[in-house]
Amino acid sequence: MALLEVDDLTVQFYTEDGVVRAVDGFSYEIERGETFAIVGESGAGKSVASLSLLRLIERPGEIVDGEIRFRGRDVLGFSQDELRQFRGNDAAIAFQNPEAMLDPVYTVGEQIVETMRAHDIATGEAARDRAISLLERVDIADPESAYTDYPHELSGGMAQRAVIATALSCDPDLLILDEPTTGLDVTIQAQLLETLTDLAETFDTAIQLVTHDLGVVADCCDRALVMYAGRAVERAPVEELFYDPSHPYTAGLLASIPRIGDGRDRLPAVPGSPPDLVQVPTGCRFHPRCPYAEDVCATRDPKLVELETGNPVPDGRRPDHASACHEHTGNLEGGLDYEVRIVDDRGNDSTDSSGQDGAVSDGLDGAESDGQTDDETAPDDPETGGDHGERSR
Numbered sequence: 267m268a269l270l271e272v273d274d275l276t277v278q279f280y281t282e283d284g285v286v287r288a289v290d291g292f293s294y295e296i297e298r299g300e301t302f303a304i305v306g307e308s309g310a311g312k313s314v315a316s317l318s319l320l321r322l323i324e325r326p327g328e329i330v331d332g333e334i335r336f337r338g339r340d341v342l343g344f345s346q347d348e349l350r351q352f353r354g355n356d357a358a359i360a361f362q363n364p365e366a367m368l369d370p371v372y373t374v375g376e377q378i379v380e381t382m383r384a385h386d387i388a389t390g391e392a393a394r395d396r397a398i399s400l401l402e403r404v405d406i407a408d409p410e411s412a413y414t415d416y417p418h419e420l421s422g423g424m425a426q427r428a429v430i431a432t433a434l435s436c437d438p439d440l441l442i443l444d445e446p447t448t449g450l451d452v453t454i455q456a457q458l459l460e461t462l463t464d465l466a467e468t469f470d471t472a473i474q475l476v477t478h479d480l481g482v483v484a485d486c487c488d489r490a491l492v493m494y495a496g497r498a499v500e501r502a503p504v505e506e507l508f509y510d511p512s513h514p515y516t517a518g519l520l521a522s523i524p525r526i527g528d529g530r531d532r533l534p535a536v537p538g539s540p541p542d543l544v545q546v547p548t549g550c551r552f553h554p555r556c557p558y559a560e561d562v563c564a565t566r567d568p569k570l571v572e573l574e575t576g577n578p579v580p581d582g583r584r585p586d587h588a589s590a591c592h593e594h595t596g597n598l599e600g601g602l603d604y605e606v607r608i609v610d611d612r613g614n615d616s617t618d619s620s621g622q623d624g625a626v627s628d629g630l631d632g633a634e635s636d637g638q639t640d641d642e643t644a645p646d647d648p649e650t651g652g653d654h655g656e657r658s659r
């Protein structure tokens with residue numbers, strides 16, 4: 267049994283413009299201890315999907331369908347008491363904006379201790395010691411001093427670490443991190459990602475990482491799900507996603523990551539913008555932006571299918587690699603093959619390609635799992651790809 271199973275999750279917001287289906291029939295699962303990414307452009311529904319896990323969707327929003335199971339328990343059926351226990355003890359969330367999570371009138375230490383007290387984890391001296399050791403675990407240089415600091419006395423990176431320490435204080439099995447590195451300096455970002463990878467291993471904590479930045483995914487995730495207009499369009503182990511993307515949207519996102527040896531002045535982004543979620547396009551939601559769209563794409567909604575079999579992904583089954591594109595159900599007349607050019611740090615090309623017209627992905631140094639992080643290179647070096655967070659938006 268997976269740690270977390272999400273089946274057919276559907277979340278709506280009732281707005282003046284109409285019903286926004288922010289998450290629509292969304293399914294995935296996370297195993298114990300794994301680092302799983304949900305990636306996509308702004309407005310794809312990543313945060314709404316994450317908030318739903320802790321039942322934090324508020325009016326005018328509502329979870330209208332689907333199931334969320336945590337270690338087999340039905341989260342949507344929890345009583346208020348069970349929910350209170352679940353939040354923090356089983357699953358915790360840390361948002362991009364530390365200011366929104368840390369109360370300015372209490373010290374960092376007081377906030378971590380209070381979280382532990384509220385969840386019956388520790389009180390008094392034991393809570394203080396545990397808080398300081400957590401601040402140390404998230405690599406805050408002087409944890410004793412950070413303990414007595416007010417949030418405004420911490421830098422952005424340190425405040426983000428304090429938020430993560432708070433989220434970890436009740437030893438959750440699942441830590442949800444929503445854009446944890448956005449807005450941070452490249453070097454700090456790389457250090458934080460390293461800390462997260464270490465934490466996941468040491469605490470055996472699963473991480474759901476929400477990001478628009480595929481570079482971040484390459485740095486620290488095991489598997490990833492690409493989300494577009496409320497739906498999963500591709501799911502795969504990270505290496506496979508980078509080296510063998512099977513959805514044109516994923517390939518488009520990959521093409522906008524700067525990389526070593528990239529001589530382009532401007533990085534291509536996926537053309538166009540995400541659809542209005544009140545009135546999503548018919549057929550494949552991505553078809554108006556897709557360079558390969560054929561007639562069938564405008565009329566028929568592609569299901570998420572396993573690439574190996576071409577069959578829909580059964581509920582509760584973890585696919586190796588799945589994609590929601592007519593290409594993989596044989597409905598497209600022309601075939602899609604992306605050219606993937608891997609450029610190593612010596613600038614050598616090794617192109618693995620079946621080649622095709624107008625391939626969009628070319629070069630993926632971010633996928634190399636050689637342990638090298640951006641902090642080993644100059645932050646403003648255009649060849650490091652370190653500022654991909656800004657540019658891939």
Ligand SMILES: Nc1ncnc2c1ncn2[C@@H]1O[C@H](COP(=O)(O)OP(=O)(O)OP(=O)(O)O)[C@@H](O)[C@H]1O
Pocket residue numbers: 279280281286288306307308309310311312313314315325326327478543
């Ligand atoms: N409180 C709300 N009221 C109305 N609609 C909302 C609300 N919150 C979210 N939405 C809708 O849900 C969609 C998905 O929002 P969500 O925040 O999950 O996107 P995201 O992928 O996390 O993007 P970002 O990275 O910008 O946060 C939005 O485009 C918006 O239409």
